[in-house]
Amino acid sequence: MVATQEYKVIGTRPIRHDGLDKVTGRAIYGADVKLPDMLYGFVLRSPHAHARIRSIDTSAAEAMPGVVAVMTANDMPEAADELVDLGEGAINFSHASDHIMAMSKAKFKGHPVAAVAATSTNVAREAVAAIKVDWEVLKSAVTVDEALAPDAPVILDGWVGDDLGEKSTKPNVGSHFRHEFGDIEKGFADSTTIIEHRYDLAMVHQGYIEPHNGTAIWDQEDRVRLWTSTQGAFTVRTQLAGILQLDESRIKVTPTEIGGGFGGKIPIYVEPLAAILSKKSGGKPVRILMDRPEVFEATGPTPGGWVSVRLGVKDRKIIAGDADIRFDAGGFPGSPVGAAAMCVFSCYDIENTRIDGWDIIVNKPKTAAYRAPGSTHVAYAIECIIDEICEELDLDPIQFRLDNASKEGTRRGDGPIFPRIGNIETLEAARDSAHWNAPLDKNPGNGNVRGRGIANGYWFNVGLKSSVNLSVNTDGTVMLIEGSTDIGGTRASIAMQAAEVLGIRAEDIIPTVVDTDSVGYTDVTGGSRTTYATGFAAYKAAQNLIDELTARAATIWDIPEDEVVFEDGKFSSKSDPELSMTFKEIAGKLNETGGPVSSTGAVDLENAGGGFAVHICDLEIDPETGKTDVIRYTAVQDVGKAIHPSYVEGQMQGGAVQGIGWALNEEYFMSDDGQMVNSSYLDYRMPTSLDLPEIETVIVEVPNPIHPFGVRGVGEPPIVPPVAAIANAINDALGIRLREAPMNPGRILEALKEKNG
Amino acid sequence: MARVFIPFALRKMTGGATDVQIAGATLREVIDNLEEMFPGIKERLVQDDRIKVGMEAVVGEQPTREGLRAKVAEDAEVHFIPHIAGG
Numbered sequence: 001m002v003a004t005q006e007y008k009v010i011g012t013r014p015i016r017h018d019g020l021d022k023v024t025g026r027a028i029y030g031a032d033v034k035l036p037d038m039l040y041g042f043v044l045r046s047p048h049a050h051a052r053i054r055s056i057d058t059s060a061a062e063a064m065p066g067v068v069a070v071m072t073a074n075d076m077p078e079a080a081d082e083l084v085d086l087g088e089g090a091i092n093f094s095h096a097s098d099h100i101m102a103m104s105k106a107k108f109k110g111h112p113v114a115a116v117a118a119t120s121t122n123v124a125r126e127a128v129a130a131i132k133v134d135w136e137v138l139k140s141a142v143t144v145d146e147a148l149a150p151d152a153p154v155i156l157d158g159w160v161g162d163d164l165g166e167k168s169t170k171p172n173v174g175s176h177f178r179h180e181f182g183d184i185e186k187g188f189a190d191s192t193t194i195i196e197h198r199y200d201l202a203m204v205h206q207g208y209i210e211p212h213n214g215t216a217i218w219d220q221e222d223r224v225r226l227w228t229s230t231q232g233a234f235t236v237r238t239q240l241a242g243i244l245q246l247d248e249s250r251i252k253v254t255p256t257e258i259g260g261g262f263g264g265k266i267p268i269y270v271e272p273l274a275a276i277l278s279k280k281s282g283g284k285p286v287r288i289l290m291d292r293p294e295v296f297e298a299t300g301p302t303p304g305g306w307v308s309v310r311l312g313v314k315d316r317k318i319i320a321g322d323a324d325i326r327f328d329a330g331g332f333p334g335s336p337v338g339a340a341a342m343c344v345f346s347c348y349d350i351e352n353t354r355i356d357g358w359d360i361i362v363n364k365p366k367t368a369a370y371r372a373p374g375s376t377h378v379a380y381a382i383e384c385i386i387d388e389i390c391e392e393l394d395l396d397p398i399q400f401r402l403d404n405a406s407k408e409g410t411r412r413g414d415g416p417i418f419p420r421i422g423n424i425e426t427l428e429a430a431r432d433s434a435h436w437n438a439p440l441d442k443n444p445g446n447g448n449v450r451g452r453g454i455a456n457g458y459w460f461n462v463g464l465k466s467s468v469n470l471s472v473n474t475d476g477t478v479m480l481i482e483g484s485t486d487i488g489g490t491r492a493s494i495a496m497q498a499a500e501v502l503g504i505r506a507e508d509i510i511p512t513v514v515d516t517d518s519v520g521y522t523d524v525t526g527g528s529r530t531t532y533a534t535g536f537a538a539y540k541a542a543q544n545l546i547d548e549l550t551a552r553a554a555t556i557w558d559i560p561e562d563e564v565v566f567e568d569g570k571f572s573s574k575s576d577p578e579l580s581m582t583f584k585e586i587a588g589k590l591n592e593t594g595g596p597v598s599s600t601g602a603v604d605l606e607n608a609g610g611g612f613a614v615h616i617c618d619l620e621i622d623p624e625t626g627k628t629d630v631i632r633y634t635a636v637q638d639v640g641k642a643i644h645p646s647y648v649e650g651q652m653q654g655g656a657v658q659g660i661g662w663a664l665n666e667e668y669f670m671s672d673d674g675q676m677v678n679s680s681y682l683d684y685r686m687p688t689s690l691d692l693p694e695i696e697t698v699i700v701e702v703p704n705p706i707h708p709f710g711v712r713g714v715g716e717p718p719i720v721p722p723v724a725a726i727a728n729a730i731n732d733a734l735g736i737r738l739r740e741a742p743m744n745p746g747r748i749l750e751a752l753k754e755k756n757g
Numbered sequence: 758m759a760r761v762f763i764p765f766a767l768r769k770m771t772g773g774a775t776d777v778q779i780a781g782a783t784l785r786e787v788i789d790n791l792e793e794m795f796p797g798i799k800e801r802l803v804q805d806d807r808i809k810v811g812m813e814a815v816v817g818e819q820p821t822r823e824g825l826r827a828k829v830a831e832d833a834e835v836h837f838i839p840h841i842a843g844g
Contacts, residue, residue: 083810090811090840165766177839178765181775338839415762415836419818460841463822527841606819607841 005641009499010709013646014506016492018257027257030213030229031289038215039068041277041288042124043270044114044131045298046106049363049674050140050153053105053113053133060130061116066123069280070131071273072114073103077245084242086235087464087523088266089369093242095332099366100243100272105138107155107331108365109675110297117277117286140363140674144305144326147172147362155331155361174333174359179341179414187320187352191312195388196322199381200740201723202667203304203328206370207658207686210259211295214271215287218279224251228271231261231485232524233516236268243272254515255485262658263369264300266524296679300368301668303327303335305360307381309344313389318404321350321413325378326358330366335359339460340374343720344382345413346458347423347612348404353413363674369526371655372459372716376662376723380741383455383724387731397454397728398431406458408609421609422638422702422712423456429700430454430614435634440618442733450620450631451733457613457720461704461713462527463605466534467520468541470498471598472549474591476584478502480511480541483522484534488654488715489647493531494538496643497709501542503569504583520602528713531643532704533605539708541601548597549586556586556593608704613637613717615656617725621733623752626745628664628730630691636698640712645699652718653695659722661687667742759787761835767802770795779835784814785825787835802837811840 021027058070079093097103102111114131118124141147141155154171161173168176188194214228224246230236233253241248258265270288277286290299305327312320323344327335341357390397405427410418430436442450469481480495495509502509522534546566553571554561557579565574571586573579581589590597618632635652642648665685669678678684703710723741731737736751758778763771771777777794781787792799802809806825813820814827815836821827829835 085810085840088841162766165769180765339841342838342841414838415834416815416838417818417834462841604822606822 007500009496009506010641010643011645013644014492014496016489017495017511018486018491029210029259030215030227030256033215033227033256033287035215035285038285038287039117039119039277039281040121040124041115041117041270041274041286042121042128043112043273043288043294044128045294046102046109046111046113048106048135048137049109049142050138050155051106052136052138053102054136055134056114057132058114060132061127064123064127064130066119067116067127068119068284069117069277070114070127071276071280073101075276075280076101077243079243079245086238088462088527091239091242096239097243099332100269108363110294110365111331112273112298115273115277117281141172142363142670142674144328144358144360144362147328147360155363159333159361161333172361174329174335174361176356176358179355180353181411181415182352184320184322184352184354188312191314191320193313193389193393194310195385195392196308196310197381197385197739198306198308199384200306201304201377201380202742203301203364204662204666204668205296205301205684206260206262206264208260208262208264211290211292212265212269212299213287213289214274215285216271216274216278217283217285218275219283222246222250224275226251226271226275227254227256229256229258229265231258231265231487231526233483233485234521235266235524236271237516239268240271240275244275252515252517255513258485258487261487262371263373263526266526267300267368269299292681293679296684297676298365300366302370302373303329303367304668305377307378309381309385311385311389313393316395316400316403318348318350320352321345323355323378325356326360327374328362328364328367329359330362330364332366333359333361335367336369336373340378342412342414343375343458344378347401347406347456349406349410355413364668371658371719375457375459375720376659379455379457379720380723380727383721384727384737387453387728388737398427398436401456402427419609420702420705421612422700423612425702426612426614426636426638426700427456429698430616430636433616433634433636433698435616435632435696444620447624448620448622449733450618451729451731453617453725453728453732455615455721455724455728457717458610459528459713459716459720460610461532461608462529463533463607464523464527464529465604466522466537467600467602468494468534468537469519469598469600470541470545471596472545472587472590474588476504476587477508477510478504480509480538481514481519482511482534483514483516483519484530485525486513487525488651489644490525490530490534493643493647494535497535498538498542501539502545502583520600528611528716532608532707532711532713533603535643535711536605536707537601537603539601540603541599544599544601545597548599552590552593552597553581553586556589606706608640608706608712611638611712611714611717613721615721615725617722617729619726619729619733621730621748623734626748628748630660630693632693634696634698635718636700637714637717638700638702638712639714640704640707641701641710642699643709643711648699648714649697651714652697655715655718656695656722657687657692659719660692660726663723663726663741663743665742665744758831759829759833759835761787761791764837767798770798781829783825784816784821784827784829784835787829788825813838813840
């Protein structure tokens, strides 16, 4: 199904408003912030994965010339030990405070234990090196299996997790929950084919280019000003208020441009430290900028762990599904296992399901969101098992998926019923795509072999809160003020929705992302929500602006308001054809007729139905070396309505590339004592444009019925299918099932050796 | 009456029932009536006059943004699911 509504602005491809600043280097990022008398902060981090702090001696650092302030956990305010809503997700401020600066023990390598502000970064680094910590090194556990073992160390002292409604007897269980619908035992008893396997994945990082940073002033009136790179300035404000024990109204957060986030720039890390160091420095601004190893070792990657799935099939229908999902949360509870459990069976209509989710505390960095958090993990398992069922029963992999596809009315694995979704249309578009119908020469003649794989994936589209202000300039342009960090072209996609309503060009809207004092509350750029929710706020603000201008036209023409209509970008009288003004013309008359006109729009939206992505991958493998090259890749996705198709395609391509890296190369390579040994981009290999072919895209448009233009979330679904699609392509090429990611050359060679004896 | 699905961890409180029919025009009334039927269950769902942090109430097809004030249709489904957090 393709959206058929005709638009003038929506669906076109104007140049993004921030494009010139970005390509000329004029855009201001966090590292560009420079303030008078600014100090430079640096953080002392634990060299151990698990160690108790017996004592810290900062005297030598404090005595060094150029050092202005030194802090430890003793300088952190006592934060509440309770869960607080963050809009997208929740936070325990006590855990967050302990995470930002270790109180009594380090729970992962890189855990901060002290910080210094000095007149230069070099002095700050030297001072940090002079701080003496007396450590009691403890046994560590870095995998879910190690952390659940009977002799596992207690990582988070005093923690008691919930285990199916009871207090867990295992110290490192963050939580264990279950969803169960239908009769799972009968479902499997009635099945004629049952396949079950466990799939393991390594911890991986989002890999954004720009490191975390924060520049803060905590002045003598207890007001904090912060400049930082974040996916959500208001969420930073909430976190900072809870950790610093200040009212939100005393904190102003200015979001700088962002060099990638993908979920990883929702939590805060150095920001409270910069603020506290500023306070201890008498209100001087303090900037802390992480380096790359700090980003890898001490920010929030996505979890490793494993997913075990069992499917039962009868008469080409999946009638039973059982999943056990275990994620490593890091040093504090809170992995995305809840979302993973909601996604694992979402592509299918299965009557009898059971899903167990385990959130496990381990001695690794506290995990954070990463683009469709948890869904890639579970898609790896279920989409490979679907492929295996098709292989065993000699079924077409797309037709089998179509025969079992979830649709409007299907009950999701966690219970709720799907509204209108585009799973079937996306599968049909993949089936009809040029790529799927192109022949693949499986033996190209160079000794290599080729294979093709396909996989489906699902992710939500949350709504939540957004605010937009509009004001009309007398030249007919409109200022658009918003609070949504622009990561993937949302200035354009939001401006275009306002322009469509106002009947003007996208270029005549001037969007600006502002600080938390200057616009209404807006949730994070995450959850695939920004074009949907902030776009909806812009739509409402534009409708309100039309109402204001309609009243102004009535004043100018001295006729009743209900005599004025706005159509096709023009205000006109219903009864007098001589009375007509374009948007630009009425804007030019504002000063003589009552002054400025502005409007606001604010929303708190329900989730939309979510999005489905089907990916097709062709790859070529050298059986001698195990090296894998992706030679053709197509991403098919239901986006509801593509407001700016180029940026939709960019999201689809970017998600696919990140998923390909996850599948083939990326992993936190951990030593036995919990040290990440590849914490640089030289050793943590992410794909570049030189490694991959052009990612082909097929946009499917099944309009979201609760959005005026039909928008669905776009950013997250494309990272869900790649790992499974590549695994299925490897099996097609070599006849081996790799059930551990990354599927790097070593694993391919090992599997070939095992297969060939 | 609404069809209220009981989270797995609370099914011990409902004698194993996976879902129950409960009257109520709003989510607040539905939960109050659920509490009458299964004493103690409300405090597992509600805290400080709102759905517990970390949990969402689905009324119909989607998590409600209106909290306990949410209108519940006569034949609606009500679910209590973990809060979704994306990237």
